Amino acid sequence: MTSLDTSPTPSSAPGGGHDLEAELTVIPESAKTTDVRGQFWIWAGANIAPINWILGALGVSMGLGLFETIAVLVVGNAIGMSLFGVFVVIGQRTGVTGMVLSRAVFGRRGAYVPAAVQAVLCIGWCAVNTWIVLDLVMALLGRIGLVDPELTNNAARIVVAAVIMTIQVVIAWFGYRVIAAFERWTVPPTVVVLIAMTAVAWFGLDVSWGYTGDPALTGAQHFAAITAVMTAIGIGWGITWLGYAGDYSRFVSTQVPARKLFAASALGQFIPVVWLGALGATLATLSASSDPGEIIVDAYGVLAIPVLLLVVHGPLATNILNIYTCAVSTQALDIHINRRVLNLVIGVVAMGAVVFFVLNGEFAKTLDAWLVGIVGWLAPWAAVMLVHWFGVARGQVDAATLLAPPGESTLPPVRVTALLALALGIAATWLFMYGMVPVMQGPVATALGGVDLSWLAGGLTAGLVYAALELPKARRVDA
Secondary structure, three states: OOOOOOOOOOOOOOOOOOOOOOOOOOOOOOHOEEEHHHHHHHHHHHOOOHHHHHHHHHHHHHHOOHHHHHHHHHHHHHHHHHHHHHHHHHHHHOOOOOOHHHHHHOOOOOOOHHHHHHHHHHHHHHHHHHHHOOOHHHHHHHHHHOOOOOOOOOOHHHHEEEEEEEHHHHHOOOOOHHHHHHHHHHHHHHHHHHHHHHHHHHOOOOOOOOOOOOOOOOOOHHHHHHHHHHHOHHHHHHHOOOOOOOHHHHEOOOOOOOOHHHHHHHHHHHHHHHHHHHHHHHHHOOOOOOOOOHHHHHHHHHHHHHHHHHHHHHHHHHHHHHHHHHHHHHHHHOOOOOOOHHHHHHHHHHHHHHHHHHHHHHHHHHHHHHHHHHHHHHHHHHHHHHHHHHHHHOOOHHHHHHHHHHHOOOOOOHHHHHHHHHHHHHHHHHHOOOOOOOEEOOOOOOOOOOOOHHHHHHHHHHHHHHHHHHHHHHHHHHO
């Protein structure tokens, strides 16, 4: 059990007029929910997005067989989402955000490092996720005659992006309960559209169900393709969400059994990622040289408007989490600005980036590639966090201590061993990474012919180093 002071106070009691989410705080038990459906829909909504069917096509485009690709998706996500579920439960038990919990591991000020990285990545993803669907939106608008698809339509792109960004900021403004309500009410209709899309694709198109892959692939190339899929949308995909998990599960009552919360959250991630990934893989068998998004626009005809709604919903459902997590991660840097004000700032900055991306598409593609590579930091961060939680702290974290001001905190200012383990883990991640830009292609991965084991190398290195440095100390204290 975790030591928490969850008694309501006049300033924090529900209905007392105080915004519990304005500043970082331990969520009192009286303000939490026992309904885990919100967790399921939050994570499902964040993953019903075009990026997942595009990533799902990766295996087939690299020469893997159709069912082989789907098998990698299933196995990889079963592992990745299980790790994610563990972090969801930890967030529930502590009642604090992921980057506040980092203070117990990296030190009161040492935790600024992961918090800053998380904040920057979230705002980057918010901008890229908004920009990345604009081509597909324009194609769908062209399909129903609202724009000329032969033109660049930059003005229309910026208007659409501004509408999407505004809605994202407004939803995130109101915090967890409105985010959960938005996902709960909007995801089921998008699931209906997804069912229709899947039916059209699997029964109305000439999917090559017997596609067995490129016979010209060597054994090494075959293994490299499997690792690429595993990193992009398998184990690696679950790892990319670990830093977000506690920001939302902290609102779930500790009376809810851990296994129930684990299942709702992990399945909320697993089902849409595997479903959309499989859809993308089957579409890729139609033409290995075609973009799955283009195939969808060309194939769905009368479904253009419903598909348009699904495509627009994707960045909305994902980016409200990016904006919210960016805000609370920024607050974890001891930047005492109201979360709602931070939401506005994040939206303005992200929108400025989207406008730049619309006018400089190649730069946006490069930044997207960088972001995909940089998220590799989460594997070593997660490994250090897990070793500390289970091996050093044994689940005994005083959440109130984590929120004490730096000058009053009993935590060490910096835990050098944790930062060292994180740094070595990130170095190992880069060595074994085979990203989309040359600088993200580490020498070990290159020597192995493009085999990407970055998440495994980074996680093991960081976890083992931290365990070697801290577990002996914990045993001496116990003795």
